[in-house]
Amino acid sequence: MNRTVRLIIASTFFALAAGPIHAAGPEAIEAVPMPDVAIYHLEGRRSERIVWLMEELGAPYELIFERGDLAGSMAKIRAVNPDVPMAPTVIIDGQVLVESGAIIEVILNRYAPDRLQPALHTTDYANHLMWMHFAEGSLAARLFSDYRAWLREPPTERSRLVDSEATVQYAENFLAKNAWFGGTNFTSADIMMVFPLNVATALNIVDVAQFPHVAAWKKKIEGRGAYQRMLAVARPDG
Ligand SMILES: N[C@@H](CCC(=O)N[C@@H](CS)C(=O)NCC(=O)O)C(=O)O
Structure with a gap:
């Protein structure tokens, strides 16, 4: 049985630019629409950060892993990121990225600048x-x-x-x-x-x-x- 999990999760997506509460770091920058985001994942590992971020934002994403099979999930990561196969590996609008902190900053600063960061001058x-x-x-x-x-x-x-x-x-x-x-x-x-x-x-x-x-x-x-x-x-x- 093919146990590859490719979940497209989009049900709660809303207009990120309308988010309330915090003025984000780069306040002057306007949000641009969220592009396709694919998260290559290992269960129980750091890629959960990006899944959780997208859930906090209510933003759509594709989640790719082999359920219950870390080696199989790693093979999927290696296929798109042979140099440094690490979780998370994320593809944002066709660009392959690693480092969870950097990935989070790209997503927030570019697509949700008024969410999940305190105002810059605080x-x-x-x-x-x-x-x-x-x-x-x-x-x-x-x-x-x-x-x-x-x-x-x-x-x-x-x-x-x-x-x-x-x-x-x-x-x-x-x-x-x-x-x-x-x-x-x-x-x-x-x-x-x-x-x-x-x-x-x-x-x-x-x-x-x-x-x-x-x-x-x-x-x-x-x-x-x-x-x-x-x-x-x-x-x-x-
Ligand atoms: N600093 C990186 C660490 C990434 C990382 O080491 N991820 C682990 C899983 S939690 C991994 O892919 N390990 C496989 C390996 O190092 O070969 C980040 O925050 O994304």
């Missing part, structure tokens, strides 16, 4: 952008390098360098004073931060009990309709 904007980049640049990078090193040689004391625990503690301290990684409102920074913070606890790199504000934020995330819709299409078998 402290929230600077914090939002910092967490957008911290998620991969510091948090995921240190989590995975510590994890690999600690598998070979478990640590006997905390590092004097900024280790995994320090990066998660930094997130915890921020959430003690702010509702979201976007500051006052949920933004795409929250979308970026979920994957590495889940990795931190799922792989037992840090102790979940030490980070109650992160745990409370995760509960709020799981209550979002768009997050639930993402799970239903991108992780259909749980």
